[in-house]
Amino acid sequence: MPSPVLVVGGGPSGLTAALSLAQHGVPVRIIDKADAFNVESRAHALQPRTLEVFIFLGVHRDVLNLSRTVPPMREYKLPGGTEVARTWKILEKLEPSPGRPLREALSLGQCFTESILRDHLGRYGVQVELGTELVDIQQGTETVTATVKRHRQGGSEEIEDIQAAYIIGGDGGKGRTRKLIGATFEGQTKDSDGQVFTDVKIEGLSIHYWHIWSGPGKFTILARPVSDAGSTFNVSVIGQNFDPVDLLDRQKFKEFFHKKSGRLDLVFKDMKSLSYWKPNMRVVNKLSEGRVFLVGDAAHIHSNAGGQGMNASIQDSFNLAWKVALAYKGQAAEDLLSTYHIERLPVVAQILAANSHLYTHLVQKKSSDVEIEATPRANKDGFLRWRNDALFQLDVNYRWSPIVMDEPARDKKDEDDLKARAYQGYPGEGVRAGDRAPDAPALLRTDGTETSLFSIFKPYIHTALAFSPCGVDTAAALGLTETYSADILQVVRLKRHGVVGPVEAGNDxxxxxxxxxxxxxxxxxxxxxxxxxxxxxxxxxxxxxxxxxxxxxxxxxxxxxxxxxxxxxxxxxxxxxxxxxxxxxxxxxxxxxxxxxxxxxxxxxxxxxxxxxxxxxxxxxxxxxxVAGSTETSWTFDTEASPSSPPQSSDATTPSHNVKHLTQDEVTALYDYDADWIRDDLSRPSATGSDASQALRATRFTFLPHKGVGGFNISRTVQFAPDLQPLMPLSRWGVVVLPQSVSTLPDALASYGPDFEAKAAKALSFVSWTFDTGRKQKTLVVTRLRADEDTFPLLLEEMKAVAREEKVRKIGFWYLHPQLRSIAEAKGWKTAEREDHLSAVKWYGDEREEELEWVYNEKFCWC
Ligand SMILES: Cc1cc2nc3c(=O)[nH]c(=O)nc-3n(C[C@H](O)[C@H](O)[C@H](O)COP(=O)(O)OP(=O)(O)OC[C@H]3O[C@@H](n4cnc5c(N)ncnc54)[C@H](O)[C@@H]3O)c2cc1C
Known part of the structure; x- marks a missing residue:
């Protein structure tokens, strides 16, 4: 059996690491020295970046079901404790944007977050092994051995040596892993600011507020509703200039609460066990040693100001797990693992520094701090008031990381300068390599269903976003799919073409x-x-x-x-x-x-x-x-032959013809073949023959319809009407005449094989179109036509039939080959010079204007 990765500690960081590894298919064991799962609320703020991580891990929905928004704070005047002094939000919600859809922290007791993560981990067959304590570590070259002590019922103990590929130490601030790898833990403990807290039902207190009774310089009592149903509150007493450790006694805790808040009317029920906590602010000097890594509180420990600690812990694990997984599977060099320390240490060190500053707003030191303000000043930190957008952790970035590559032309910054912005980031600036990838909602899959980048991103597979604005397959061009197997890399081809909307920029x-x-x-x-x-x-x-x-x-x-x-x-x-x-x-x-x-x-x-x-x-x-070749050959439905009238005659109904409608994908596929057919056409001198003026025109030029050039017209129509409103996708974008021997276009194309000559000899007749919805009358405009004298009449009739069904009043060819034009005109179609959409060319060669012929000057190459 292969050595597993051993995760030490079943708190939020350990569970996140284990879940992520399990999703990667890496064998994992997770141990915790506690004999029972944590039932305390402890850290409750889930910051937007953590919620994003939860989306990727697939636990977000469960978290949403149980969590609530952080309620507004409500402070009461003392003595009395019932008269409201002020009400405010501890942390403002920011406006969501497509790239940052989550802009508000949620509140969920830590025990519930852990329970959700455990539940998901269980789906991979991994259970937290309780009563199992790490006591020693022996590093080897290929593996690392963890000695664990298992607590047995009746007080006996059992020792086991676990041979692991790697150890991830998420065993908290007092954990053993840190000590065993010899990491320092510099910082301070706020001995003077002990806190005692418990979860308790309180009748008669609104669950819509986070209640505060504060005696500046003496104590702060907080009662935070744990959910938006029921009456359970997390009640804490923060001592100032006194150590509240004595309040670990339930009776004393209740008496303190009632006396200091003045709220004798509030009745406590079902009080859970009490916990004592002193804020610590410490960070290690290294996040790893050999095959052992530290995550979460084991590596950095914070005060509870600003709700950063648990969030940073979860993100440590998210950063580390995929690297360990790739190294474990031999899909990445071990070097990759060193980037965990390189990337995360500056981040956590800066969170800690910012957190130490925020800590000064966690307690009211003197009574002037409590000058009651009916309307708290905007954009101002203060007692239990955070005004720092970095707390959302969305700007955390790794721009200096050795595995991050940006365009060489980007301005190079000193590595230390980049590290200095690890936590605060670059708000308001564009995204660069090393930043969090933004979301992009309302993407359409090829089957027309909607998705978003956040639904696509997964912790167990890399995602390459290949932007192909002109339909060029950049992923193929870069060799991505050839170089990386599908279990390592998913390639998302973003084909949306650069439709230019109203430009608001100040420049031309x-x-x-x-x-x-x-x-x-x-x-x-x-x-x-x-x-x-x-x-x-x-x-x-x-x-x-x-x-x-x-x-x-x-x-x-x-x-x-x-x-x-x-x-x-x-x-x-x-x-x-x-x-x-x-x-x-x-x-x-x-x-x-x-x-x-x-x-x-x-x-x-x-x-x-x-x-x-x-x-x-x-x-x-x-x-x-x-201007060159701006003609239009068109059919306009008159009142007798209104769009709703049935077709009067259709050659297409003749059984000897095999005419099929084309979907958007089929048109795009046909364009690939058409490019070869056009190349073949051009390899022969002008086929126009009958038009004497063409004899002079020795140089012909054209765009080709493949590589997204022609497909752009359909995409644009599907995605935007002229007012930039999306249109419902239509199912018919063209008509093809197939040989009698085949029944579908894919069958017809498959029969060609790679041989160019064969392809050229069997060119199919087809017409493709788009819809011009910006005109007074909805118009079907032909984007590409390939037909001969036999097939052209069929295609004309079929277009008319579609136009009737789509309630289109006009059909137009912007360019029609002279031979085909005469066929259309014989059937009543009219040709005229266009008055708008004039096609114009600038030739950058020596040939004179009259020597040039713009062939296939149809709508397909019109941007
Ligand atoms: C009592 C308390 C109250 C807190 N209150 C707040 C708060 O109000 N706000 C806030 O933001 N943060 C608070 N925190 C901090 C917050 O809980 C942590 O930031 C967060 O839990 C970190 O998660 P973690 O998984 O890294 O560590 P932890 O949650 O501490 O989990 C570590 C786990 O490792 C286990 N363990 C320890 N040693 C070993 C060993 N040798 N072998 C095996 N298992 C071991 C422990 O039993 C524990 O389950 C509080 C922490 C505590 C302890």
Whole structure:
């Protein structure tokens, strides 16, 4: 049997470590010297960061069921004890945000938190072995031996040597593990501030407040409701300038409470055992030695001000457990384990320092502290009032850790500077490597169901978030799935495209969409039967925005001119940057970032052609983007053939044709094949033949629809209407004509195999579309068409049928190949120059405008 990991201590830190390891599938034993489980409330505040950890561990729901929000504090005037002096929140709730959904601490007695963790641990077959005390440790090279003493009924003892792969010492402030590894525990004990507490039912006291009776410089009595039902309170007496240890006697405790609070009317029932506690503020010099690690109070012990200790303890274990698990399974080098000390020690040391400061607000030292304020001053710490957002522990970070890698271009900070912000973090700044990963709600899985990053993150598997704004499979590009097995790494491909909403930024903005490597240029020599096809970089300008206060000042035009200097190949630009424009863009930087090498760029204009044509390479030239191919061939349903009317005739119903509707995924899959078919088309000289003007156009160019370029149009329609409201996903995004021999698109595509020639020879006819919902009349706009004279009429009829069902009034092709256009026109479709959405191109090569043909100038490549 393999050596287990031995966890010493069944408190919150030990249980968290054991649960996390069990979820990793690592054999684990957990021992506790106590003969029975803790039944005391002790630490009760669960900070947002801990609640997030509980989500990942799967215990959050149970915690929510039992916990309550931290009630407001209510202080009473003395003598008397009934007149309210003031009411306030000990810790303000902060506004939640998508990245930080949990912004309020919850309150749950420690014994309940432990019981939930134990329950979940039990589901992995692991029970806390009570009455089992660690007494010694012998470190070995491959394992470590723990000597434990088991208490038997009748007072006998039994010694067992447990050979463990690692030991995690979560045995609390008085634990033995720390001593056995020779760690120091520097700090202070507040001998003058002993506390006695118990859980007791009190009749006649509201459970909606955390009640306080305070004699400044003498005592503080607190009664905190433990849940939002029943009448049990955690009552504590904090002694000032006297040691309350005598109050461990129940009768004396009750008498003290009644006398000092003046609340003789409050009746105590079912008082639990009393505990005595002195605040300690101490931290170790090391968190590990060999195969032994310290977590929780065993390593750092805090006062109860600000509710930090137990939270820091749980997070120690969460940080350590996955590292131990990977090392245990041989999936990571042992070196990884050293990062536990490197990462956590600065954090806990700083929590302790902050906590020591907060401690001064735990007791009222003098009566001036209690000057009764009807409205406590906002943003001000004070007696039992914490105004430090760091207490939520959401800003705890590990930016200096050796296993954290950020972009090299990020400004490098000194390691000590980074460590100094381990606890306070960088509130308000963006997320960087080493920070807590934020949540992202409302993500859609491919099956359309909703999820969030927090539902995806798990403690037993790494999650790589591969952002693929243009549909490029970054995870595959980085080799993530090849390098790491699925039990170590889950890859989440975030495919949402960068839809640009209303831009609020103060600066003029243009957004470029970079379908890098997804454009082709084909050049042919006169008389040749083949064309040379090259893959090139090209850009589509997705949006151009100028805040209203900056309009009509020439900024936008200047910005668009500068854009050429960012996108174009260097050889397409004048030798010198216009002097009056100031400093030129840094070409080296742009090239290293993979831009500054485009063969062409395109944009789609609703503001006419002149503005973009005049946005040239310098202030005088009119050699900017030129409108090309902005036609539309459309069908508009008239009143007789209203959208609700049934189709009058449909060639698609002819049984000899195998026409299938396409889902979003099927369209995307088809685009991959279509890219090859387009490449094949371009390898032959222009197929337009009949159009004499094409003879001149020896250079053809196009974007390709795969790698997310075409899919973007569907995603955008699914996700946002023009007012950025999400639309219900539709199920039909196109139609394909399949061979009679197959019944589904996947079958048809599977029959191709890897052979390009075979694929090209069997190109499928299909049409895909999106919906323009921003128009007066809902319009079905074709994004991509591949058809011949036989299949095109079928597709036209099928589109009409879909349009009727979707209550669409118009169908439009933004570009139609001349041969197909004549077929459509013969059936009553109308062709006209478009008045908006004008397609414009800026060519960064030597060819003249009239030598160029923008083929497949359809909606698919429109951003
Ligand atoms: C009486 C008391 C009152 C507290 N009140 C508050 C409070 O009001 N607010 C607050 O924030 N924090 C409070 N704390 C601190 C808080 O409880 C701790 O921060 C938290 O419990 C730390 O969890 P842990 O798992 O690291 O250690 P612990 O909860 O202390 O658990 C350690 C466990 O290890 C076991 N153990 C010890 N030695 C051995 C051994 N040699 N072999 C096997 N098992 C061993 C113990 O029996 C215990 O179950 C209090 C602590 C105590 C003890």
């Amino acid at each position: 903005t243009s957004t470029c969409y970079d379908p890098n490597g997804t454009a082709l240029v084909a050049s042919s020599q006169t008389g040749s039967t083949t064309s040379e096809v090259q893959e090139v970089t090209a850009y589509g300008v997705a949006s151009v925005f100028t805040p209203s206060r900056n309009r009509k000042k020439g900024y936008a035009r200047h910005m668009m001119r500068l854009l050429h200097w960012v996108l174009a190949r260097r050889s397409a630009l004048p030798p010198t940057f216009p002097k009056e424009w100031g400093t030129p863009p840094d070409q080296k930087m742009l090239q290293s970032a993979g831009v500054a090498n485009a063969q062409f760029s395109v944009l789609y204009s609703d503001i006419g052609s002149e503005f973009y044509r005049s946005s040239g390479l310098d202030a005088l030239s009119h050699n900017g983007w030129c």
